[in-house]
Amino acid sequence: MTGSGTVPGVVYGRAGGSLAGAGWAQKDAARIGASGERLTAEVLDPLAKRPGGVTVLHDLDIPIPGFKANIDHVVVAGSTVTIIDSKVWRPGVYRTRDGVTKRGFRVAEFADKKTLQAACDGFRRHLVRHELADVTVRAVLVAWSTHPVWPVLFAGYEPAGAVAAAGWRFRLSPARWVGSGTADSRIVTALLPLVRK
Template structure:
């Protein structure tokens, strides 16, 4: 497991690792590459927040449900509070939801209707409770990067179990979440077991427990 330890915060895992190659859900290598770029850009903002606010950031976690291949792009821990962050790269346009059906302009956009974040939040809560760890899983974030020049507009957009924000609002949203509360060590240790990316060969790593 790849870990970068800072005196101010803690960063664990490798962003975008789950998109190396062509995952089963990706239509082709270009789709995987674009998705990975969104995760990397999101990770830059979250990693900076870790250094600035003393929180823990974990990248690319598996969802603790047997048979589920979807992952959690990023998790942020501040005190006992846990925030899930999903990075998306969508075309600019106006997104809106009515009666559970989502559209971009006048065209159906079913990608936003998936319940992955809702499922992931419930799974993490159960995973921690099973270990006797008390944590507050807050409302997840879906962070949207535009795939090209233009503006992402989220008029009446609803994603099941999550709040959607443009990427430009992420740093401020995480700063509000953090509040300079050091991450609870038990929560970070437990979630570290779900990080999918192995350590890079030949790279030195430190024990996460030294961060406290």
């Protein structure tokens, strides 16, 4: 991309904001979901504070008319946009075979949703409308464990349209998953209106 400025590392929005007082979810589910979003934010926000840091946006609308789901986090590193969905799952080994994901021997339908795939498509179209066709858009599903000791493990887990990172692994090397470098200001400007108030 030519003629782009950069935005020094900044954090916009509030992690877990959409789950605060969520009437659509049971209180426990909303509380647990918000805790996963905050854990991811605790890893991402310090990346923005580093010299030449990334820009982090929390709690964004998916730019698809009528689409009600949100995206938990977006990281802009240079001209790369990484969409992140935070989850809190029961510990165990998750693997996908023939398009079906199981935790152990039980089918885990929740792990096969296509929200991230749709979100990537929506964000790509949104950026093209802002004349940013050459931006790389990718997605990461980060899953934290409900148990303080037993982890979530991925052995061939294939979320639709994304790569998967167990929370403990994501915490060890976040830049591996989201990249590094100061954000292109045009991308940040295009994404800021999507941040939920």
